[in-house]
């Protein structure tokens with residue numbers, strides 16, 4: 001009997017762009033062979049193959065549907081995944097039974113079909129088909145179907161990467177990354193890690209008042225040692241739900257990295273951490289571009305000036321082209337309202353970028369300066385400040401989550417805190 005792993009099918013195809021809580025974990029290095037009946041589906045699968053989440057998968061597409069598949073595997077071994085399109089005219093069930101006799105154990109089968117019928121669906125499941133996707137399909141439907149074969153259902157929330165980068169240097173990207181991560185951890189109660197990718201000058205350690213002996217440099221300079229336990233030891237705990245992968249911020253070495261230098265670090269963090277916030281320095285190199293293109297969500301921080309506007313537009317255009325099946329990046333304006341400084345306002349930004357900023361954060365030198373010098377978050381020194389609310393808003397938009405209800409100020413909370421500390 002066939003041994004395809006069973007899996008429940010997804011709901012109807014989503015409209016693009018997907019909501020922020022629709023998280024699809026990237027597929028591992030697997031081989032996928034598709035047998036299509038229509039050129040539209042073939043083109044869609046081709047497009048899906050170019051998606052960042054299928055970057056590691058090898059996808060081969062041919063025409064001929066079920067008949068071609070049965071023919072192909074009579075002598076050749078089967079890949080990890082077979083995608084079969086059926087137009088409803090051929091007998092898909094008989095075809096699957098025939099395919100089962102030549103299918104290697106472990107091969108999973110996804111069927112793309114036009115018939116929306118529960119009885120058919122049940123028959124497919126009985127034969128071990130992993131997923132049935134209703135045509136016409138979008139590239140994202142294909143990406144989701146293939147990726148979901150390899151992510152355990154309970155791991156669904158695991159491994160979201162949020163990348164934060166400045167449109168130019170000094171605009172406050174790191175400050176915002178740290179405060180937003182803090183809000184994700186505290187207000188949304190998601191276990192999070194901030195990875196400070198500015199190895200020479202990063203300030204995450206300063207901002208969270210941490211000076212750990214180990215951090216991201218230990219990982220990136222010893223790629224062979226990277227595994228979950230090793231990465232775990234490199235994290236320093238900032239709050240209940242927040243950890244830091246600190247930059248050394250020393251200059252005894254130089255930090256020229258190859259394009260894929262951080263891949264293993266991100267993949268490993270992803271396996272256990274629900275949210276990974278990347279504090280990406282403002283520079284354009286193979287690895288910074290890769291970190292942005294590969295992230296689940298992106299926040300660009302811009303100052304209200306012409307250089308930021310141009311750069312934000314360029315980053316948007318690049319990311320939109322490289323990530324056609326993803327949500328648009330988000331951007332925010334920061335340091336708005338410096339006295340006497342002429343500014344480009346949010347409306348003009350919105351027109352040029354073709355989307356409005358998620359938030360417009362005011363220039364508040366006193367409070368931001370105090371936070372930076374004390375190693376505190378804005379929420380810690382000014383819980384009711386309007387920027388605290390803005391960081392939470394950005395956290396919600398980036399993760400697609402809303403605030404968790406917690407028994408704030410219960411008379412038991414000091415006791416609970418104490419118990420937790422033990």
Ligand SMILES: Nc1ncnc2c1ncn2[C@@H]1O[C@H](COP(=O)(O)OP(=O)(O)O)[C@@H](O)[C@H]1O
Pocket residue numbers: 166168169170171172173174175176203334335336361362363364365366368369372
């Ligand atoms: N909204 C703001 N108002 C006042 N100062 C700010 C604001 N945002 C950031 N800063 C300050 O700007 C400086 C640069 O911030 P940083 O986060 O290091 O920028 P980047 O990572 O973009 O280079 C820091 O001193 C920070 O405290």
Ligand SMILES: [Mg+2]
Pocket residue numbers: 173174175198280281282
């Ligand atoms: Mg920075």
